[in-house]
Amino acid sequence: MMIVAIDHVQLAMPAGEEAAAQAFYEGLLGLPRVPKPPHLEARGGCWFESNTVKIHLGVEDPFRPARKAHPALLVSDLAALAERLRANGVAVRDDEPLEGYDRVYVDDPFGNRIELMEPLELRS
Template identity: 55%
Template structure:
């Protein structure tokens, strides 16, 4: 009955939207999309790239998860790693997933993100 994943929701502290936009738009190259009018007063921001949709909502008692993360499929993982490093993002490569190259990084508020590319 499940047909797909609509979006991933991450959390962020109040007032972090500008830093989030610099990271998700600038470093990752995602497009910011308008939130529906009924949800806009809640703050946060939404981003899309291809079929990937990330919603970042504001949480007053925000604390980034230590392990939870979205796994984002990419092409040309080396170019993405270089782009993120050029924007000052941390990168931790991990070769423990057979058939993939992958690394972890964190957005400006500490959300953990996994980027992975299947090996040919």
């Protein structure tokens, strides 16, 4: 037996903020919102999934954002994504260099930390 992959990452969000989650994760990051299974829909929250990335947001009460723990998302054209985020009022923060990557941090609408990383080998 061995672990072969991560199926998804779950982050917490406050109740009733699905529209803000969709505006950020789908609208700005480009992860399509997908329907939750009907038996989970009543709990609130929302799921965003592509072929390679799955981020699930679940309602937590009381809500407290993840300020240190975070998903790190691999991206292409980090500069363009960072500019789109800034243009939409999202603070983009640089951090210590990490060999082989350009990277920045952002917070989702609820204060959860998200790392965006572009492998230098993907740059043209």
